[in-house]
Amino acid sequence: MNYKIRCKIFQKLFLACFALVLAGCAGREPEVRSVRVEVPVLVPCKTQAVAVPPWAADGLKKSDSLEVKVRALLAERRQRIGYERQLLVAVDTCR
Structure with a gap:
């Protein structure tokens, strides 16, 4: 060929x-059908800002005794734990 x-x-x-x-x-003929689509919508979070506490160790001086420094650092640790809990609660309310 x-x-x-x-x-x-x-x-x-x-x-x-x-x-x-x-x-x-x-x-x-084209098939007409309805389809439901669920789309997540962003919603603004309405929480109050968590205030940073005045840290206990901020007022320490070099001349302070070791006992005063340790007590201030232990108090600051407790403050930090409480502050972190407040932050976690604020984040959880937005979920």
Whole structure:
């Protein structure tokens, strides 16, 4: 077979297949259906800002005794734990 004849046969087959595909799509009516999509929506968090406490060790001086420094650091540790709990509560209210 000649190359030109093969090309013409291929073109005719391609057009016939294309016409069948279009006819198949045109014969069916589109299906209408409702789809519910749940999308999370950002909501602004309404909490009060947690105030940073005045830390107990901020007022320490170099000349203070070791006992005073240790007591201030232990008090500051308790303050930090309480402050962290307040922050966690503020974060949990926004979830």
